[in-house]
Amino acid sequence: MTLPHPTADQISLPIVLAVLGDPTRLAIVRYLASKEGVPLNCSKFLDLASKTNLSYHLAKLREAGVTRTEAVGTSRLITLRRDDLDRRFPGLLDSVIAAAGEDKALPMVGTADTEIDA
Amino acid sequence: MTLPHPTADQISLPIVLAVLGDPTRLAIVRYLASKEGVPLNCSKFLDLASKTNLSYHLAKLREAGVTRTEAVGTSRLITLRRDDLDRRFPGLLDSVIAAAGEDKALPMVGTADTEIDA
DNA sequence: TCCTTAGTTCAAAAGTTATTGAACAATTGG
């Protein structure tokens, strides 16, 4: 049940930049980076957008090669493709995440939510 | 005759990423970086797009704070806002330019042209 | 002054991306 992902060398710079150029998706990536290593499921991001819209944005991130999505039961476990991105575009993800970390204008994940660490 | 530019602190990360997410604009930025220090005029980029369309893309770059545009006579001298971008988003421009440098899929500036160094 | 060069503006058309709601599928727990 593996969803379609580009291989590392299929990842395109303009597509990655365009995909990260959306505030909702940038907020998702920032949150994924802040929990690096921990695979998160879609519901974590429900305060950013509707379920349907989230599905759309998470598909964009996956198709661009920014995230990896594993289907486990009815859940999707989402992780950052850090090694592939670092190999392909050294330093890019780090600088984007560092810059996003400072950004008060970006939507926040886990502010209206019950924030229970599972 | 100074055209409107955002101040350094008005430069927004998602807007910069979205603006760089267009292949034509990324090619412009790559070329500007390759000639860093040398202000270029719009005509340098005529093999990327029509005059009208270039005007549009160069305005996007300027409004996002990626480039600075000086009006000199009937020309516009365009430079990268490297210091402002570096201050605001350390490492970002460098990693984008390095990644773009390798990218064979991006359109090229100065391939069909008469390439006379003025 | 007239012509050319360099670039902008405007409105329309074309294309693309984002958002929505309703309906669907698949897994899991009771």
Place this chain on the structure above:
DNA sequence: CCAATTGTTCAATAACTTTTGAACTAAGGA
């Protein structure tokens, strides 16, 4: 099996972005 949970798909619409051509401005040279 039934119901709930988790997420997807589809079609429609809304909202933007890109591209175009024609008309324009502003400066500079003959």
